[in-house]
Amino acid sequence: MKTVKSSFRFKGGVHPDYNKELARDKAIERMPVPSELVISMSQHLGAPAKCIVKAGDYVHRGQLLGEKNGFISVCVRASAGGLVKSVEKRIGPAGGMADAVILDTTVPAPEGDPVPVGPILPPLDWKAADREELLQRVEEAGICGMGGAGFPTSVKLNPPPGKRCEYLILNGAECEPYLTADYRVMLERADRIRLGVEIMRKILGMCAVRIAVEATKPEAIAALEKAFADIDGNVEIVVLPVLYPQGSEKHQIFATVGRVVPEPPALPIDVGCVVENVGTVAAIADAVEKGEPVLERVTTVSGDAVAEPKNVLAPSGTKYSDLVAFCGGEKEPPAKVISGGTMMGFAVSTLDIGTTKTTSGLLLLSKRRVFQYASGACINCGxxxxxxxxxxxxxxxxxxxxxxxxxxxxxxxxxxxxxxxxxxxxxxxxxxxxxxxxxxxxxxxxxxxxxxxxxxxxxxxx
Ligand code: SF4
Ligand code: SF4
Structure with a gap:
């Protein structure tokens, strides 16, 4: 394993104010399960999951709420035990409407239906398990890309006939301003990322591995160097120059291995690459070794209008209002609330939205941080x-x-x-x-x- 500098710089890109200092040194903090969860059936790219529970049902933590509904789809599980209050259309982080299970987590399990003990899925010995078993585990754990796109991971890890993964690229760039969730995962969970890589190489074949991290994250690079020190095969940490959008899949492929993905419908696998976010890789390790599906994720709550910016480990479906309350509430009324980062995120008009598997950030920005100018005519500046x-x-x-x-x-x-x-x-x-x-x-x-x-x-x- 070695650490190298990227030799390829893509055309274009910008340098926004990153403002990562607000949360970068805040260790991941687990928040208590809120009294109500809003668990969307559309937490991923592709067809929403098919809801299989109804109002009045009691569900245990990890129980299936929605089944995978097509080839490009992912199942959804309960991130806590509770009573299904209703299944209704709710607005999601990107503004679209989808069915959501509203769960009252204060209701105890009914008599005769005790809370199950032990792992949710049977833990697997990844060395003994075959490729199909591991792929099935990724699917039943409901794993999708946690960097934001939400593409079903079991599909990505199963290239079509004739296509082979030569490079597994781990996306640890996290180039979006304010967001530090991936940075904390690399710092605090580097050993899980290493295990995830071993499992993925068993599924994909013994491919080369490139771990892409921006140069401004030396502590994360050091943690990964330690975790991967004795790994077999062709593994490199590629240190990227700081440039937005370095974390974009296509640009990351170019920055790490110098290959160009052709125009759609071409995919990274067409140039021999599979790209996964570092959080997704850690989730694969947990799903296989611990039998733990994706029920929670780290979300950066930041911005100058939140009292205490944090990296919060919250159950899927946690309402934005509960996340903000866990971070000490509003320091001042925000002029804008953004789901995600400031570059690619979505402005939202309510905090009554549940987090999903792809909620990387929630930003509360004061009026000093928000442009107040009206859009004008193009001046052809180029x-x-x-x-x-x-x-x-x-x-x-x-x-x-x-x-x-x-x-x-x-x-x-x-x-x-x-x-x-x-x-x-x-x-x-x-x-x-x-x-x-x-x-x-x-x-x-x-x-x-x-x-x-x-x-x-x-x-x-x-
Ligand atoms: S948003 Fe689209 S058009 Fe604008 S810079 Fe990015 S890729 Fe180009
Ligand atoms: S003024 Fe026109 S050319 Fe200049 S950046 Fe805006 S849209 Fe582009």
Whole structure:
């Protein structure tokens, strides 16, 4: 195992204020189970899980609440024992509505249905278990990418025939401002990350491993060097220059192994790479060795309007209001609350939202930290073109969206946009370019889905 500097720098990128000092030295703190949890069936990319419980049911910690509902889907389990008060549509961290199980955790288990003791799933000896058993465990533990995208991990670890993983890349860049959850996981759980890597190499085959960490995290690099010191095979920690969006999957592949993922629908596996967030890798170790599904995660609660920024280990479904209360409440009324980081996160209008497996951060920002300027006309300065790491023309796309010309946005390759926010960050006209890209992508996806549905209906009618 060795530590090397990255030899590849991608085009574009920006340097936002990182503000990580607010929470970076706060050790992970487990919060008590709140009295009510809001557990969404849509905590991942793909089809929401199919809810299998109803109001009045009592569920134990770890019990299945929602079954995987398709190839790209993930199961959902109860993060605490309690009584199902209702199953209802609730707003999620990214603004969409999905079925959620509302759980009252203050109700004790009914007589005759005692709380089970011991692990939730039978622990596996990963050295003795075969590849299929390990893959099945990843699936039944409900693991999805915990860096934010939420892609089902069992799908990623099972490349299609003819595709082989040459490089397993661990994403520890955490380039989003304010967020320090992954940093704390690398610092405090490096041994679990090492075990997760061993298990993943058993599933994927003995591939090379690259662990990507930004240069501003020397303590995390030291912890990983210690944990991986005697690991077999081709393993390197790659120290990345500080540049946003270094944590984007495609840019990380380029920064670590110099390979370029072609345009969609190409995937990282098409260039021999599988990328997983460090928290996901630690979750794989827990699922296999301890039989512990993903029921909780570390979320950074930060910003200048929260009393005590922290890295909180909270059960899935913890309401944002309970997270804030655990961090001492509001220091002052926030002008903006963001689910995630300031670059790619979503502004939310309520704290009545439950955390999910992908909730990496919750930020409370005062009016001093929030731009108050109105969006203006483009002055053709070209700054967004220089910032875009995907070589797009963000100004052109945003003007096309303003003109309701989705076709022009599509012709300008808006579907390649990774929604990193680098274009909006430096725009002197304060144009909401990233939001325009999101709007155009949603319209295009909706049109494609409608076309597919129409084609399927026509086929059935024949
Ligand atoms: S157009 Fe998309 S990929 Fe390019 S900088 Fe803007 S958000 Fe990022
Ligand atoms: S940065 Fe803003 S003003 Fe400059 S070209 Fe891009 S959209 Fe126009």
């Amino acid at each position: 700054r967004c073109l220089r910032a875009c790491p995907m070589n797009l023309n963000p100004a052109l796309i945003s003007k096309a969206v303003d003109a309701n010309d989705v076709k022009a946005a599509e012709d300008a390759h808006v579907m390649d946009c990774i929604e990193c926010g680098a274009c909006s960050f430096g725009c002197p006209a304060y144009r909401t370019i990233t939001q325009s890209c999101r709007r155009a992508k949603n319209s295009i996806r909706a049109r494609i889905a409608a076309e597919k549905a129409k084609a399927a209906a026509a086929k059935e009618a024949k």
